[in-house]
Amino acid sequence: MSAESATAPATLAEAFAARGLDLPTTRQERWRYTNLRALAARRFEAPAARVDVDLKVIADIPAPRLVIANGRYAPALSDLHGLPEGLRVRLLSEVRRDAPDEAAAWRATDATGPDAAFQQWNGALADEGFVLDVEAGTRVTTPLHLVVLGVEDRAERAFHLRHRIALGAGASLTLVTHHVGIGAHRHLLNTVLQVELGHGAELTQARLQREADGATLIQRTQATLGANAHYRRLDLELGGALSRHELDVTLAGDGAKLDANGVLLADGRRHLDTRLGIAHRGRDTRCELTWRGIARDRARAVFHGGILIAEGADGSNAALSNKNLLLDDGAEIDTQPVLVIHADDVQAAHGATVGRLDDAALFYLRARGLPLAEATAMLTAAFLREPLAVLANEALEATLAAALDARLAGATTQDAT
Amino acid sequence: MLKIDNLHVRVGGRDILKGLSLEVAPGQVHAIMGPNGAGKSTLGHILAGREGYEVTEGSVTYQGKDLLALEPEERAAEGVFLAFQYPVEIPGVNNTYFLRAALNAQRKYRGEPEIDSMGFLKLVRQKLSVLHIKDELLNRAVNVGFSGGEKKRNEIFQLAVLEPTLAILDETDSGLDIDALKLVAEGVNLMRSPERSFLVVTHYQRLLDYIKPDVVHVLADGRIVESGGPELALELEQHGYSWVKDRIAPAGAGA
Numbered sequence: 001m002s003a004e005s006a007t008a009p010a011t012l013a014e015a016f017a018a019r020g021l022d023l024p025t026t027r028q029e030r031w032r033y034t035n036l037r038a039l040a041a042r043r044f045e046a047p048a049a050r051v052d053v054d055l056k057v058i059a060d061i062p063a064p065r066l067v068i069a070n071g072r073y074a075p076a077l078s079d080l081h082g083l084p085e086g087l088r089v090r091l092l093s094e095v096r097r098d099a100p101d102e103a104a105a106w107r108a109t110d111a112t113g114p115d116a117a118f119q120q121w122n123g124a125l126a127d128e129g130f131v132l133d134v135e136a137g138t139r140v141t142t143p144l145h146l147v148v149l150g151v152e153d154r155a156e157r158a159f160h161l162r163h164r165i166a167l168g169a170g171a172s173l174t175l176v177t178h179h180v181g182i183g184a185h186r187h188l189l190n191t192v193l194q195v196e197l198g199h200g201a202e203l204t205q206a207r208l209q210r211e212a213d214g215a216t217l218i219q220r221t222q223a224t225l226g227a228n229a230h231y232r233r234l235d236l237e238l239g240g241a242l243s244r245h246e247l248d249v250t251l252a253g254d255g256a257k258l259d260a261n262g263v264l265l266a267d268g269r270r271h272l273d274t275r276l277g278i279a280h281r282g283r284d285t286r287c288e289l290t291w292r293g294i295a296r297d298r299a300r301a302v303f304h305g306g307i308l309i310a311e312g313a314d315g316s317n318a319a320l321s322n323k324n325l326l327l328d329d330g331a332e333i334d335t336q337p338v339l340v341i342h343a344d345d346v347q348a349a350h351g352a353t354v355g356r357l358d359d360a361a362l363f364y365l366r367a368r369g370l371p372l373a374e375a376t377a378m379l380t381a382a383f384l385r386e387p388l389a390v391l392a393n394e395a396l397e398a399t400l401a402a403a404l405d406a407r408l409a410g411a412t413t414q415d416a417t
Numbered sequence: 418m419l420k421i422d423n424l425h426v427r428v429g430g431r432d433i434l435k436g437l438s439l440e441v442a443p444g445q446v447h448a449i450m451g452p453n454g455a456g457k458s459t460l461g462h463i464l465a466g467r468e469g470y471e472v473t474e475g476s477v478t479y480q481g482k483d484l485l486a487l488e489p490e491e492r493a494a495e496g497v498f499l500a501f502q503y504p505v506e507i508p509g510v511n512n513t514y515f516l517r518a519a520l521n522a523q524r525k526y527r528g529e530p531e532i533d534s535m536g537f538l539k540l541v542r543q544k545l546s547v548l549h550i551k552d553e554l555l556n557r558a559v560n561v562g563f564s565g566g567e568k569k570r571n572e573i574f575q576l577a578v579l580e581p582t583l584a585i586l587d588e589t590d591s592g593l594d595i596d597a598l599k600l601v602a603e604g605v606n607l608m609r610s611p612e613r614s615f616l617v618v619t620h621y622q623r624l625l626d627y628i629k630p631d632v633v634h635v636l637a638d639g640r641i642v643e644s645g646g647p648e649l650a651l652e653l654e655q656h657g658y659s660w661v662k663d664r665i666a667p668a669g670a671g672a
Contacts, residue, residue: 359468364505367465368519368575369493369526378518382509382558 012158012188013040019124021117030115033302033334034244034273039216044158044188047071053151057182061145066130069149070187071159073128077147086138087173092129092162106164106194109222118218122192126162129191132175136168136198143174143396148191150215152183159187164194167201169226174204174393181212181239188216195223197231199253204232204391208403211240213268220246227253227282234390235262236400237272238407248277251285251313258287261387264324265407266299266331273302276320280313280343287317290387293324294380295331303335305350311342320350325357325383357383381408418443418614419484419583424475426456426463426639433459435639436475441583444611448625449618450650451636452658457618458502460636461587464616465499466492479583493519494526496582500572500589507559512571513541515559516578523579544577548604566597573604584608585616590624602627622654637661 009015016023023040024031051070055077058067063079066089073091083089096103107123110116130146148161167173179189189211197203211217217240225231237243249258264272278287293301305320324333337350357379365375384404388397419441426434433456441447451457463470464477466489477484484492507515521531532540545552550570560568569589576584586605590598605615605628617628625633625647633650635643642661643649653660 358505360505361507363465363467363489364501364507365515365519366489367467367493367499367501368515368579369490369523370519371490371522372488374518374522375490378510378515379507382507385509 009043009045011041011043015044016117016121019121021120022114024115024117028115030275033300034242034271039188039242042156045155047157047159048153048155051151051153053077053149053182058147058149058180061147061178063145064142065145065147067147067149068128068130068161070151070153070157071128071161074149082142083144084138084140084142086135086171087140087144088133088135090131092131092164093127095131096127106162109194110192116220118190119192119220122160122162122190126160126192129162129164131163132165132173134167134171134173134201137170138168139172141172141174143176145176145178147178147180148189150179150181150185150187150189150211152185152212156186157188159189161189161191162194163191165203166196167198167203167229169198170200171198172202172204174396175206176396177205177207179207179209179211179217179239181210181215183212184214185212186214186216186241189218191217191219193219193221195221195231197223197225197229199226200228201226202230202232204393206234206236206391206396206400208236208238208400209240209243210238210403210407211243213239213241213270215240217243217245219244221248223249225249225251225253225256225258228255228257229253230257231260232390232392233258233260234387234400235260235274236265236404237263237274238265238404240270240272242271242273244273244275246275246277248279249287250279250281251287251316252281254282254284256282256285258289259390260287261290261390262292263384263387263404264291264293264301264303265384265404266293266295266301267297268299269297270299271302272300275304276306278307278318280307280309280316280318283313284315285313285317287319289320290390291322292384292387293322293333293335294327294384295324295333296327298328298330300332300334302333303352305335305337305352307337307339307348307350309339309341309343309346309348313343313346315345316343317346318348318350322352323383324352324354325380326354327356377408381405384408418445418480419616420478422476422478424463424477425473426459427471427473428459428469432473433639434463437636437640439634439641441614441616443614444609445631446609446615446617446628448630448633448650449616449636450620450622450633450653452661453620455636456639457620457636458587461499461502461585461616461618464492464497464585465489490522491526493579493581494523498576498579498581498584500569500576500584500586502588502591504560504563504568504572506561506563508561510559512557512559513537513555516541516575519575520579540578544574547607548574548577549600550574565592566594566600569593569597569601570604573601577604577608582612583614583616585618587618588620589617590619590621598624599627622650625650635661
């Protein structure tokens with residue numbers, strides 16, 4: 001064996017096979033619209049021991065702030081000033097060292113089977129992540145920023161992160177997750193996020209994904225909500241080459257509520273795939289889901305809105321709206337709302353549309369003097385801004401709206417450099 | 418100011434305007450009255466540049482220019498304003514932001530400098546106080562959640578800020594109670610000037626109690642069938658549009 005072949009990493013397909021896993025294919029229903037064939041042949045190296053990043057690249061992200069760069073915690077970039085009491089922050093690497101049983105137990109709920117191959121791969125390799133615990137009754141109002149940087153270096157790398165957020169009864173927390181690309185890297189980020197909300201707990205979480213145009217992101221979020229817990233969530237998918245997000249939320253306790261919104265801004269050659277799996281198990285549970293997507297150039301937006309109202313989840317209420325704008329012939333949008341109901345006294349509504357900008361609105365703006373291009377941009381921005389209201393936090397909405405506008409105005413995802 | 422000559426317009430294969438002619442001088446207020454289906458709204462839309470209308474014959478000249486050759490935004494910047502019968506709700510676009518962008522787009526077209534946000538706010542405050550409009554409308558999305566009256570008042574507010582040369586009011590009175598109607602009319606009257614003309618399109622005479630027209634036209638079956646002074650509106654109020662039908666029937670039958 002030559003020295004070269006000994007150091008060259010395996011292809012992704014080989015790396016999966018070495019662990020007895022298969023990469024999902026489009027023959028699997030859950031992966032039908034996302035083809036991983038090109039990814040399978042690529043070779044990703046492990047994280048480097050250290051990463052150097054200039055602090056100024058995250059200057060616009062306020063404290064308290066925790067930063068992971070290329071799979072490694074970056075203390076020099078993090079700033080824990082103003083971290084409130086009652087919020088315990090640990091790193092997965094610490095927990096694995098100090099309480100390995102605790103870390104191992106978190107993997108017990110991981111999905112199995114061929115559809116969840118990335119999650120299993122993550123289970124085997126994840127060595128870093130944010131572990132947040134909020135004590136019962138503690139209400140944290142200052143938003144905590146979790147930053148995950150993909151930084152260009154001489155190799156293409158794969159990172160496996162596992163985050164865990166647990167809120168005790170009556171606790172509350174506001175989080176902003178930033179996926180930021182620095183330079184033109186082509187890394188693969190494989191993330192699992194576990195969320196557990198106790199009785200009456202409230203978690204507000206925004207995720208701003210503005211990764212590099214070559215980046216691949218595979219993320220699975222799995223949340224379990226106790227009785228009367230409330231999870232507000234916003235996902236802005238603005239960057240990356242391929243971004244797949246599986247958002248699985250189980251409304252386990254009676255009266256649990258989920259308000260999850262999202263934006264898919266697919267342009268260039270981007271492929272953005274969001275797959276919701278919402279399960280109503282408790283009685284009188286409620287979910288409201290609003291996703292907006294645009295596809296232009298040769299990009300593709302894929303949305304699957306799966307809602308299950310299980311037997312016994314009587315009195316549940318589910319509403320899903322997915323509207324999309326298809327702006328170019330070379331672009332594609334696939335949307336699929338799926339509602340399965342096994343309970344009584346249920347209210348459920350879902351709608352998915354793919355269309356163009358409203359002619360009446362366009363004419364109204366032009367009749368007031370706005371040129372066609374400006375009117376189009378204004379309506380597109382407004383269309384995509386609608387889901388932001390889910391956060392019920394004006395300051396945060398304004399910040400995210402500005403990020404969205406900057407992105408629409410033609411700023412690339414590489415701005416931070 | 419505005420000269421419409423023998424205008425024929427087709428929509429979806431149907432002839433809606435069939436030889437409409439009309440001339441408006443600077444500073445004049447012309448009222449266009451007519452029964453439903455006469456082509457009143459088509460007239461407003463065609464003047465503002467809405468797509469989907471086919472001009473098969475005739476011309477529209479505005480300040481010496483061929484109005485029909487201009488894009489909607491060019492017409493707006495040239496001073497044509499349409500107050501919509503059904504103002505469009507635009508979720509996610511702030512009313513003030515929209516109006517400032519519109520004003521600055523018009524100013525840019527005319528080669529005038531942009532107005533900054535401070536200057537714009539000053540202008541807006543001044544217009545609001547004159548029009549008695551609550552400034553809470555400013556911070557909401559364009560027309561979203563507005564009552565019928567608020568929508569129409571918002572149109573008049575836009576009219577006041579954009580200061581057009583020719584304002585077309587398309588059934589601005591529809592759906593308004595008498596108090597809202599008075600407020601809207603008051604706003605329009607404040608905007609009257611020797612340089613600014615109005616085309617007031619309405620089904621009912623009552624708006625004309627508050628906005629006194631110089632000329633009243635009766636539009637029926639795609640044509641102006643009668644023109645006169647304000648007294649014509651009162652006649653219509655008394656006799657109804659069936660009286661108009663009687664008047665056009667012989668011409669139609671004899672054609």
